[in-house]
Amino acid sequence: MHEHYKKVGGYLEALKASSPGTTLDLVTDPTHKKFPPIFQRLCTCFEGLQKGWRVGCRRVICVDGCFLKTFLRGQLLCAVGRDGNDQMYPIAWAIVESENNLSWEWFLLHLQKCLELGDGNGVAIISDEHQSLSKHIFALWHKVYKGDELKILFWKIAKAYNMADFSDAFAELEKLNPAAATAFKDIRAALMQRLVLKRQEMQKATSKLCPKIQLKLEGEKTKAANCDVFPSTETLFNVNYYLDQLVVDLEAMTCTCRKWEMLGIPCCHAIACIYFLHREAEDxxxxxxxRDVYHQAYAGSxxxxxGERHWPRPEFHLDPPPMKIGPGRTG
Incomplete structure (x- = not known):
C-alpha cells in the first residue's frame, strides 16, 4: 500500500510532461504534522477538456459524488457538462477524503479557475443529473403511491417547463390522491477515447444540427401542425394550441410555455410562427x-x-490515508 503511494509522484510527473496545460492538484492532510505527509485529495482536469467545454458546451455543469469501494474509502467527485448532441461531456474529477463542505468548495474553486467561470454569471450548476435525480425521487415516491395514473401525473409534474403547467398537473394529482401530492411536496423539498469517438461519430452527420437535437426538433415540427398563428407584428404572435393561447416573440426567442428558453430548441408554437414567415426552424x-460548435468541443485531445515502467522516479514521500473500519467490523 505504501509502495503504491510512492508511485503517485511519478504518475503526476508523467501526466504533467504529456499535457503541460492539465490541472493537477495534490493536497496532503494539514492535521498530520509528521513526515511523510498523508494523502488527502487529488484533482484532475485535462487541458483538452477545459478548452472543449469553454468553446463548445452550454453553460451547464452537473456535479456529483460517489463512494470509492476500497479499504481506504474516500469519495470521487466529478463534474460533467452537456455537449451539442445532448450527451454527457466529462470535465474534471477529484479523489477526496469525504464528501463535505470543504472538499466540495476546494473542487468547485478548481472548476472556477479551470473553466474561467469568473463570478458564475450565466452558468447553471446542477447537483446530481436532473434525470437521475428525478428517477431517484420517483422510485422512492412510487413505492408507496402506485398505479399508472399516478405515474403519468408524476412525470407530467416533473417535466413541466412553466408554473402554469406545473400547477395544473399538481392540481390533478391532489384531486386524485391528496396524500401522494403531499408526499411529492415533501420529497421535492428534501431533496481520451471518448473525445476521439465523439468527433468521429459527428463527422458522419450531414445536418446543420447535431442528430439528437434534430430529432427533437422534428418532433416539435410535427406538433406545430396543430397550432393556429395570429401575427401582431413581424416578430410577435399569438398562437392557439388546442385550448391554450400563448405569446411567441421570435426576436427575443421566447414563448409563454418557456420550453424554448429552457432548452434552446424552438417549441412547436414558435415553429408554427417560423413557418408562417416561410423560414427554417433550424435557424x-x-x-x-x-455541428460546428460540437466539433469545437471535441477538437482537443x-x-x-x-506505462508505469517509464515514469520518472522523483523523490516523493507520501503515505496513504488511514484505513477506515466500517461499523460492526473488528479489523
Missing part, C-alpha cells in the same frame, strides 16, 4: 447545438501517458 436553434 432558430441555439448555437450550442450545431488527452495526450497518451507511458
Amino acid at each position: 432558430y436553434v441555439d448555437q450550442w447545438y450545431t 488527452i495526450p497518451p501517458c507511458e
Whole structure:
C-alpha cells in the first residue's frame, strides 16, 4: 500500500510532461504534522477538456459524488457538462477524503479557475443529473403511491417547463390522491477515447444540427401542425394550441410555455410562427447545438501517458490515508 503511494509522484510527473496545460492538484492532510505527509485529495482536469467545454458546451455543469469501494474509502467527485448532441461531456474529477463542505468548495474553486467561470454569471450548476435525480425521487415516491395514473401525473409534474403547467398537473394529482401530492411536496423539498469517438461519430452527420437535437426538433415540427398563428407584428404572435393561447416573440426567442428558453430548441408554437414567415426552424436553434460548435468541443485531445515502467522516479514521500473500519467490523 505504501509502495503504491510512492508511485503517485511519478504518475503526476508523467501526466504533467504529456499535457503541460492539465490541472493537477495534490493536497496532503494539514492535521498530520509528521513526515511523510498523508494523502488527502487529488484533482484532475485535462487541458483538452477545459478548452472543449469553454468553446463548445452550454453553460451547464452537473456535479456529483460517489463512494470509492476500497479499504481506504474516500469519495470521487466529478463534474460533467452537456455537449451539442445532448450527451454527457466529462470535465474534471477529484479523489477526496469525504464528501463535505470543504472538499466540495476546494473542487468547485478548481472548476472556477479551470473553466474561467469568473463570478458564475450565466452558468447553471446542477447537483446530481436532473434525470437521475428525478428517477431517484420517483422510485422512492412510487413505492408507496402506485398505479399508472399516478405515474403519468408524476412525470407530467416533473417535466413541466412553466408554473402554469406545473400547477395544473399538481392540481390533478391532489384531486386524485391528496396524500401522494403531499408526499411529492415533501420529497421535492428534501431533496481520451471518448473525445476521439465523439468527433468521429459527428463527422458522419450531414445536418446543420447535431442528430439528437434534430430529432427533437422534428418532433416539435410535427406538433406545430396543430397550432393556429395570429401575427401582431413581424416578430410577435399569438398562437392557439388546442385550448391554450400563448405569446411567441421570435426576436427575443421566447414563448409563454418557456420550453424554448429552457432548452434552446424552438417549441412547436414558435415553429408554427417560423413557418408562417416561410423560414427554417433550424435557424432558430441555439448555437450550442450545431455541428460546428460540437466539433469545437471535441477538437482537443488527452495526450497518451507511458506505462508505469517509464515514469520518472522523483523523490516523493507520501503515505496513504488511514484505513477506515466500517461499523460492526473488528479489523
